[in-house]
Amino acid sequence: MSELQDIARTVSALAVPGMKPKDLVDAVRKQHPDATKKQISRAAFMAMILAAEGDPSRAQHVQALALAARSDDTGEGSAEAAPRRKKKKKVRHAAA
Template sequence: MASIEELANTLRRVATSGMKPKALLAAVREKYPEATKKEVIRAAFYALAESQSGDHSELHSFALAERCGDEDDPVRAAKLRRKKKDRQTEPEVQAPH
C-alpha cells in the first residue's frame, strides 16, 4: 500500500492544467493500482496542504469534486419519514369568548 506522501508526490507530478478528475485518478492508478479513490483524494488534500508554492488548482478541483463519494460507498438519498400524529387524542377546541 502506498503512503499518502507517495501518492501526493505522484499527484503533484502528473497534474496538468485542464486535467479531468478521472484522468488524474487514472494517472495515479497506473503507478499505484491498489490505491483506492478515497486514498487518492486524501493525498490530493495532503498535497495542497503541504505544498509551499505553485498553482495546484487541478488538485484542488479534483479533491473538492471527488470528496463527496467513494467508489466503495455509493451515496444514496435518504427518504425522510413523516412523523406519525397521535390519533388517540383529539385536538382541543377553544370556546369562543
C-alpha cells in the first residue's frame, strides 16, 4: 500500500464535521510525522473519492476539508480569489 493511501485512510478516520483543516493536518501529522500539507491535501481528495461511493455526505465533508487545506497551502488563506489588477498599457512613442 502506498504512503498516500495510508494517509488517506488516516484522514478519513480523523475527519469529523466542524473540524478545522489545521486541526486535521495536525492530527494526521501525529500518525504520519513526515507528511507534508500537500500530501495530506492529496490524501484528503483520495479519501473523498473513495468515500463517495459508500457515504456521499462523508465525501462532501472530506472534500471541504481538502479544499480548505489546499487553499491554505497556496497562501491564499481562503477559498475566495483576490481580485486581479489590471495591466498598465504600454505607451509607445513615435520615432522622430
